[in-house]
Amino acid sequence: MAQAQGKLFLWVAALTLSIAESTAAGDEAWWHPNRKHVAKLTDFGGVGDGVTSNTAAFAAAVANLSQVAGDGGAMLVVPAGRWLTGPFNLTSTFTLFLERDAVILATQNLDEWTTIAPLPSYGRGRDLPGPRYTNFIMGYNLTDVVITGNNGSINGQGQVWWDKFRGEELKYTRGYLVEFMFCSYVVVSNVVLIDSPSWNLHPVYCDHVAVAGITILAPIRSPNTDGIDPDSSEYVWIVNSNVVSGDDCIAIKSGWDQYGIAFNKPSQHIYISNFSCVSPTSATIALGSEMSGGISDVHATNIVAVDTESALRLKTGIGRGGFMRDVIVEGMRLTNMKYLLWMTANYGQHPDDKFDPNAIPVVKTISFSNVVATNVSIAGKLEGLPQSPFTNLLVSDVTAEIFVNKKPVWNCTFVEGRSYNVTPTPCAELQH
Numbered sequence: 495m496a497q498a499q500g501k502l503f504l505w506v507a508a509l510t511l512s513i514a515e516s517t518a519a520g521d522e523a524w525w526h527p528n529r530k531h532v533a534k535l536t537d538f539g540g541v542g543d544g545v546t547s548n549t550a551a552f553a554a555a556v557a558n559l560s561q562v563a564g565d566g567g568a569m570l571v572v573p574a575g576r577w578l579t580g581p582f583n584l585t586s587t588f589t590l591f592l593e594r595d596a597v598i599l600a601t602q603n604l605d606e607w608t609t610i611a612p613l614p615s616y617g618r619g620r621d622l623p624g625p626r627y628t629n630f631i632m633g634y635n636l637t638d639v640v641i642t643g644n645n646g647s648i649n650g651q652g653q654v655w656w657d658k659f660r661g662e663e664l665k666y667t668r669g670y671l672v673e674f675m676f677c678s679y680v681v682v683s684n685v686v687l688i689d690s691p692s693w694n695l696h697p698v699y700c701d702h703v704a705v706a707g708i709t710i711l712a713p714i715r716s717p718n719t720d721g722i723d724p725d726s727s728e729y730v731w732i733v734n735s736n737v738v739s740g741d742d743c744i745a746i747k748s749g750w751d752q753y754g755i756a757f758n759k760p761s762q763h764i765y766i767s768n769f770s771c772v773s774p775t776s777a778t779i780a781l782g783s784e785m786s787g788g789i790s791d792v793h794a795t796n797i798v799a800v801d802t803e804s805a806l807r808l809k810t811g812i813g814r815g816g817f818m819r820d821v822i823v824e825g826m827r828l829t830n831m832k833y834l835l836w837m838t839a840n841y842g843q844h845p846d847d848k849f850d851p852n853a854i855p856v857v858k859t860i861s862f863s864n865v866v867a868t869n870v871s872i873a874g875k876l877e878g879l880p881q882s883p884f885t886n887l888l889v890s891d892v893t894a895e896i897f898v899n900k901k902p903v904w905n906c907t908f909v910e911g912r913s914y915n916v917t918p919t920p921c922a923e924l925q926h
Contacts, residue, residue: 529589530566533559534573542575544599549580549606560585567638572596572646580606581669584633584641592646592685600630600650600671600691609666613675613698615726615749615757615787617845619667621659621692621718626667629696633674640681641672645709647686648672655691656716668692668718674700683707692718694739698725699759705732714774716740721771723747726759726787736770742780742807743771743799746789748816751849754786755815761787766794773802779823783809783841785855786816795825804833806862811841812879815853821860828867834894835862835874837884839908858885867894872901873918878908887911889924 533555534540540551559568567587574595580603584590592598601607609625612618619626630650633639641648650671658664671690674680674697683706687694694710697703705722712719721737724730725747737743748754748761771778778799781789799805806823810816828834839855857878873894878884888911896903896918906921913924 529569531559531562531568532571533568534571535577536573540577542573542577544576544578546578547580547601548577549582549601552579552582556583556585556588559588563587572598572643581608581628581630581632584631584636584639586636587638589640589642592643592648594644594646596643596646598646598648602651602654604654607669612667615754615759616784617750617753621667622664623846624666627669629669629671629673630691631672633677633680635676636674637677638679639674639677641685642681642683643685645684645686647688649688650690652689652691652712652716652719659717670694670696672696673698674703676700678702680704681706686711688712689716690719693720693723695722696725697727697730700727701729703727703730705730706734708735710735710737710739712739714738714740714772720745724761724764726757726761728760728762730761730764732764732766732769734768738772740775741773742776743773743778743802744769745777745780746792747782747784748787748789750784750845751786751813751815751853753845754784755850755853757787759787760790762790764792766792766797768796769794770798771802772800775803777804777807777836778802778826779805780807780809781818781821783811783814783843785810785818786814786853788816789818790820792821794823797823797826799826799828799831801830802828803831804836805831805865805867806835807833808837808857808860809841810839810855810857812839812851813844813849813853814855815850817856819856819859823861824863824865826865826867828865828870830869831867832871833875834865834867834870834872834892835876835889838875838877839879839882839884840877854879854882856882860884860886861888862892863888863890865892865894869897870894871897871899872903872905874904874906874920876906876909876921880908883908883910885910887924888913889916889920890914892916894918
């Protein structure tokens with residue numbers, strides 16, 4: 495773990511030095527690299543009135559600027575205004591820069607959302623079998639790609655998608671607001687992501703991803719609007735960011751059942767710090783439930799959550815296979831929570847009936863420490879499997895003020911671990 499974190503921090507240090515060297519004095523942007531070529535969306539016919547379609551302008555801008563990737567790269571500046579557009583792709587050695595009061599608006603014309611293949615580690619769309627609708631902003635097989643700005647916003651205008659999803663009117667799985675797939679050296683910073691159709695930020699099969707200073711906003715009852723979902727990705731850095739959503743604020747994933755096992759790409763070396771969450775029906779930090787490629791070496795520290803269902807949630811089940819191990823979550827300050835710890839191996843969703851019932855997940859070496867919580871209903875609900883108990887769990891220096899309720903404060907089955915300085919007193923399985 496230490497060696498992997500060292501590699502991550504060396505990259506972050508180099509990134510920070512580059513930022514310091516390339517940011518002009520007084521510039522409010524966290525990331526403003528010296529791209530050799532700079533253009534504005536208006537140079538390609540863009541109109542920021544919130545009504546005119548800019549689909550062609552974005553496509554032309556990216557196509558034009560992709561030609562200088564080998565000559566110092568390019569920056570596309572989106573000025574203040576409301577820029578309505580259909581989905582579009584990014585390119586390598588490229589920065590999408592949103593000026594203050596710039597809003598990129600996703601079209602609500604579903605005819606502009608073509609379909610793409612399902613993720614190979616999922617085998618089908620997450621909502622429905624078959625392909626999926628394209629993502630709003632997509633990066634595929636790119637190196638050195640940045641989305642940043644002066645807190646401009648990307649608005650998915652997701653209400654139409656949520657309504658159709660709830661009404662079972664969609665033929666395919668909803669797309670995500672921003673997805674990077676098979677990308678290296680990705681930065682997303684100083685932007686606001688609003689009302690995604692489904693997951694907000696999804697780096698999948700990526701490495702060296704930095705997420706810093708972003709805000710994600712969605713109604714707390716909006717379906718599946720996860721905040722940040724690192725998926726089969728490594729060396730991921732999430733700092734100084736805030737999420738209000740209808741699903742997990744951070745969900746670390748790595749593929750679904752037999753498809754994730756076959757793809758065999760874990761999520762690992764993930765660092766989270768200075769992060770806040772509001773999600774009344776979901777988790778501050780979740781691992782799974784799609785974790786069949788494995789999840790390891792996760793370190794989260796200095797986390798604040800309010801009005802959120804759980805602080806740390808691990809979700810898996812028979813058929814998942816894979817592993818979740820070497821996870822450290824520490825330094826949490828929590829208010830109005832249903833659960834502190836919620837870990838279950840009884841999560842039953844499967845992509846199809848071809849999952850392997852002998853694919854048993856392994857969960858071990860999970861540390862949860864230095865936590866202060868008020869107005870909590872349940873301290874811990876931990877449900878391992880008889881054939882694969884959760885092992886080597888450590889809960890230490892945790893103080894929870896429990897709201898009076900009729901349910902057990904701790905509920906543990908097929909769990910092995912230790913605890914120190916924990917109030918209320920943990921279950922017997924954690925007192926070894």
